[in-house]
Amino acid sequence: MSIYVNIEKKLGDFMLRVNFNTENDVLALMGKSGCGKSMTLKCIAGIEKPDRGTIIIDGVTLFSSDKKINLSPQKRKVGLLFQNYALFPNMTAFENIKAGANGIKNKEQKEAAVRAMMEKFEVLHLSNHYPHQLSGGQQQRIALARILVSEPECLLLDEPFSALDTHLRFITERETAKVIKDFGKTVILVSHNIEEVFRITDKIAVMNAGKIETFGEKNTVLSNPETINTALLTGWSEISPAEIINEKCIYAKDWGIILRIKQERCSDICKSKDNKDIGNENCDVRYFVSVRTETIRPAEEESDNSFQMKVESYAVNPYDTTLILKATEGSCPITWRVSNEWWLKNKTDFIRVHIPEEGVALLVDKR
Amino acid sequence: MDLFPLWNSIRISAISTAAVFFLGIFCAYYISKAPKYFKGIIDVVLTLPLVLPPTVVGYLLLRVLGPKRPVGAMFLSLFDIKLTMTWWSAVFATMVVTFPLMYRTARGAFELFDNNLAYSARTLGLSDTYIFWKIRLPYCKQGIIAGTVLTFARALGEYGATSMIAGYTPGRTATISTTVYNLWRTNNDNLAFKWVVINIAISCVVLMAVNMVEKKERQAVSLKEGA
Numbered sequence: 001m002s003i004y005v006n007i008e009k010k011l012g013d014f015m016l017r018v019n020f021n022t023e024n025d026v027l028a029l030m031g032k033s034g035c036g037k038s039m040t041l042k043c044i045a046g047i048e049k050p051d052r053g054t055i056i057i058d059g060v061t062l063f064s065s066d067k068k069i070n071l072s073p074q075k076r077k078v079g080l081l082f083q084n085y086a087l088f089p090n091m092t093a094f095e096n097i098k099a100g101a102n103g104i105k106n107k108e109q110k111e112a113a114v115r116a117m118m119e120k121f122e123v124l125h126l127s128n129h130y131p132h133q134l135s136g137g138q139q140q141r142i143a144l145a146r147i148l149v150s151e152p153e154c155l156l157l158d159e160p161f162s163a164l165d166t167h168l169r170f171i172t173e174r175e176t177a178k179v180i181k182d183f184g185k186t187v188i189l190v191s192h193n194i195e196e197v198f199r200i201t202d203k204i205a206v207m208n209a210g211k212i213e214t215f216g217e218k219n220t221v222l223s224n225p226e227t228i229n230t231a232l233l234t235g236w237s238e239i240s241p242a243e244i245i246n247e248k249c250i251y252a253k254d255w256g257i258i259l260r261i262k263q264e265r266c267s268d269i270c271k272s273k274d275n276k277d278i279g280n281e282n283c284d285v286r287y288f289v290s291v292r293t294e295t296i297r298p299a300e301e302e303s304d305n306s307f308q309m310k311v312e313s314y315a316v317n318p319y320d321t322t323l324i325l326k327a328t329e330g331s332c333p334i335t336w337r338v339s340n341e342w343w344l345k346n347k348t349d350f351i352r353v354h355i356p357e358e359g360v361a362l363l364v365d366k367r
Numbered sequence: 368m369d370l371f372p373l374w375n376s377i378r379i380s381a382i383s384t385a386a387v388f389f390l391g392i393f394c395a396y397y398i399s400k401a402p403k404y405f406k407g408i409i410d411v412v413l414t415l416p417l418v419l420p421p422t423v424v425g426y427l428l429l430r431v432l433g434p435k436r437p438v439g440a441m442f443l444s445l446f447d448i449k450l451t452m453t454w455w456s457a458v459f460a461t462m463v464v465t466f467p468l469m470y471r472t473a474r475g476a477f478e479l480f481d482n483n484l485a486y487s488a489r490t491l492g493l494s495d496t497y498i499f500w501k502i503r504l505p506y507c508k509q510g511i512i513a514g515t516v517l518t519f520a521r522a523l524g525e526y527g528a529t530s531m532i533a534g535y536t537p538g539r540t541a542t543i544s545t546t547v548y549n550l551w552r553t554n555n556d557n558l559a560f561k562w563v564v565i566n567i568a569i570s571c572v573v574l575m576a577v578n579m580v581e582k583k584e585r586q587a588v589s590l591k592e593g594a
Contacts, residue, residue, distance in 0.1 A: 047486045073489035086487035090505035099501075100491045150491045 001185040003154060007043055007053030007063070016040065016050075016210040026180055026187045028197040028218070030233050031207035037190045040207075041156045044188070045080040046073035057154050057186070079152030083159045085143035087131040093142045094118070094127040100146035113149055121145045136164045137172045144179055155180070155187045161196060173199070194234050198222070206230040224265050228363050231290045236361060238334050242289035250362060252289045256328035259289060260304050261360045288363040293336050295359030299352045306354040309334075316340065325351065368558065371538050372546040373565065375454055379529075379542060380522035383461040387518050390462075391469030392511065396499075399477040417467035421527025424463055428532050432459065451532050454540050460528035465518040472517065476510025477503070513580045520573040524566070 002023040009016040016036045020027075029037045042048040044055055046062065049070060055063040057078070062071045087096050097114045104110040118124040121141045131139055140160060147155070160176060161169045177200050180187050191197050197204060197218070204221040206214040206229060214221055214230040225231040228239060240254035251258050299306040309325040312333055321343040324333045336353070394413065398406055416424055432439045432450040442448045450456060480503055488498045504511070526544040533540040535549050543566050550559035 042486070045486070045490050047489065073486070074492045074494065076490070077492075078490060080487060080490045082483045082487055084481075084483065086481070086483040088484060088488070088502050088506075090502070090508075099488070099493060102492050102497075146491065 001058055001153070002056075003044075003058075003186045003188075004054065004056040005040070005044060007040075007050035007055065009039065009043065009048070009050045011039070014210055016043075018043075018207070018210075018212055020205055020212055020215055022186065022203060024184075024186065025203050026189065026201040028201040028204045029188055029190045029207060030192055030194075030197060030204060032192070032229070032233075035207045036210040037207055038158055041080060041158055041188065041190060044154075045078045045156060046071060046076045047080075060153075077151070077153040078156060079147035079150065079154070080156045081140075081143055081147060081158060081160055084163060085131075085139045087139055087143055087146075089131050092128050092130055093123060093134065096131070096142060097146045097149055100148075100150040103150060117145045117149045135168070137168045140164070140172055141175065144176070148179070148183070152185075154185060155183055157187065157189045159190050159192075161191075161193075176200070192233060194222075204234075206233055223358065223361075225290070225361055226363060228288055228290075228365055231288075231361065231363055235294075236290040236292050238291045238293055239288050239363065240290075240332065242287045242362065244287055244362075250287075250289050250360075254332035255334060256331040257307055259291075259355065259360050260357055261289075261362055262357045265360075265362055286365045288365060290361045290363055291334065291355055292359040292361070293334065295356050296336050297354050297356070298338075298342075298346070299354035302352075303354065305357065305360075306352055308350060308352050311349055311351055314343070316343075323351075325353070368561065369538070372541045372543045372562065375540070376523055376542040376544070379454065379457045379461055379525075380519050382455070383458045383465060383522050384515060384519045386458070387462055387466050387469045388515055391466060391514065391518075392473050392504075394470050395473035395477055396503075399474050413470055414467045416463050417471075421460075421464055421525065421529075422531065425460060425528035425531030428459055428463065428528060432456070432532070452534050452536075452540065454533065457525070457529040457533040457540065457542065460532045461522040461525045464525055464528055465521045468521055469514045469518045472514030473507070473511050476507035476514075479510070480506055509580055509583060513577055516573055516577045516580065520570060520577070523569060523573070 002021070004021045006019045006021075007016070014036070016039055018036065018040050029040065031037050039048060043050050044062070050063065050065070052065045053063070054061065054066070057076075061067065061069050062076050062078070063069060087093075088099065091099065094114060097117060098110065101110045101113050101117075104113055115124065118127065121144065123138065123141050123145065126134060126138060126142070129138075131142075134142065157176070161173055164172055173196060180189075180200065187201075189197065189201055201218060203216065204214070204218045205212050206221070206225075206227075208227070208229040213227050214225065221230065222234050225234050225236055231239060240252040243251040243253060245251055245258065247263050248260055249258055250261055307327050309327050312324040312326050314324065315322045317337075319340065320337045321340055323336045323338060323343070325336055326333050398409055398413075401409070429451065430436055434440060434443055434449055434451065439450050442450055450459070484502055484506065485498050488502055489495075493502075524544060525542075526548070529542060530545050530548070533542075533545075535541055535545045537546075541549075543562055547559050547562045547566070550556075550562065
């Protein structure tokens with residue numbers, strides 16, 4: 001099971017240029033709203049037509065501008081789950097799923113398939129309910145059942161949990177994760193929630209302004225985000241402009257501190273962006289350094305990456321405390337969350353913290 | 368009392384409503400999908416009969432369908448059929464006058480349609496014909512019913528264009544509205560009043576039906592939004 005996508009589409013000033021290729025994976029497509037995630041899914045499903053390019057799933061060419069192939073959505077066997085689930089409002093749950101089973105011509109076989117699918121999703125008791133009588137989670141299960149009964153070769157999920165209340169989200173997510181695992185073919189999940197993505201998917205593709213900026217195994221992308229956009233989406237909340245001192249040391253301009261970084265992260269970035277001359281001021285590449293604040297720990301003594309910081313202010317939240325820290329006078333603050341108990345015990349104006357090398361990432365911004 | 372005008376009015380309205388129903392939905396569906404600039408122009412042309420005085424519509428129809436005019440003359444020579452001054456001539460008049468009502472309400476309903484429903488149906492392998500009849504039309508049902516009832520009501524009250532193209536011949540082309548005018552003109556006030564009462568009664572029933580449909584529509588919308 002593989003999917004190959006290499007497409008271009010112009011929409012006014014916006015240019016979508018997507019190119020990826022993955023095998024038997026659950027792939028997350030992340031990005032800010034308007035970056036082209038949903039448009040990419042629509043192009044794969046055949047609802048939108050790319051200007052140029054190729055889409056191949058399992059060796060079947062769905063679209064090719066060179067070969068003049070453009071299969072209709074009906075023939076693509078691509079299941080697309082919409083954000084609002086798009087259940088047909090004039091049909092009951094049973095009729096909705098039956099509409100998905102249109103490939104089965106024999107009436108009894110069709111109804112048996114629908115019933116079996118409803119049993120699998122535990123929605124048989126909702127057969128005669130109309131969509132507006134169902135909760136968000138129930139609607140999602142019926143929409144998924146409707147797609148799976150049509151036996152797709154590839155499953156596309158467009159922000160499937162964003163319409164749900166928080167308490168339903170996690171349960172529905174666990175159910176969906178199981179469906180995805182049982183499905184066993186290529187799945188693309190659009191989301192901007194890194195926790196959700198981390199729990200469900202294998203690979204992550206981050207899009208920005210119509211292009212895929214970062215693509216890789218989820219752990220690689222998470223530990224080394226490489227761009228500001230990817231860093232922000234993967235939970236690297238603190239970012240400062242940076243100057244590279246050498247392969248191991250980076251000066252964070254906003255915070256006024258020198259951070260040690262894992263050497264391979266630095267050299268990876270510099271190599272991958274074809275910038276041989278590290279620290280060249282004339283280059284049009286701008287560097288940034290990011291800190292994953294969850295990795296920051298209180299430190300006892302002076303060591304690499306440990307800094308004496310002033311506690312500018314703090315705010316007590318229900319379950320933890322947010323500290324606003326400054327390394328030097330006039331520098332930009334870093335926020336750090338600690339447990340309430342710890343803060344009560346160690347309340348002070350100056351604090352020594354340690355930022356481990358794993359919690360530091362070098363980012364590039366090419367302009 | 369000769370009830371011919373009642374029967375004649377109802378058959379003219381029923382036939383023209385049936386024709387306008389399909390024509391209006393057909394135009395509404397294709398125009399709601401058309402590119403913007405094209406939509407603007409065609410929209411003005413199709414809505415024009417709504418704001419033109421019915422006598423202007425009648426005049427234009429006579430220019431086309433009259434026995435000495437191109438289309439009228441052609442039908443006369445080929446089939447020996449006169450297109451004016453028969454009871455069914457009035458169907459042309461009511462069709463033109465009521466078309467915008469059907470077209471606009473149906474178009475409004477189609478534009479409210481959630482296109483994701485059609486998209487997801489297509490990815491599920493459902494044909495475009497199935498989508499139109501089983502998903503799109505039922506979704507827009509309330510708007511289309513309201514449009515149809517309005518069309519019927521307006522057709523029933525058509526006077527200007529009808530009197531020009533079908534005239535007033537008692538027992539042949541007379542409708543309720545032309546009968547009322549002629550009874551009043553000939554000082555038959557009693558009978559005119561009876562027809563007025565009949566007309567008001569029918570119109571009230573039709574408008575109550577419109578209100579009921581619209582109420583149901585509002586409920587349906589609030590249910591959809593609540594979901």
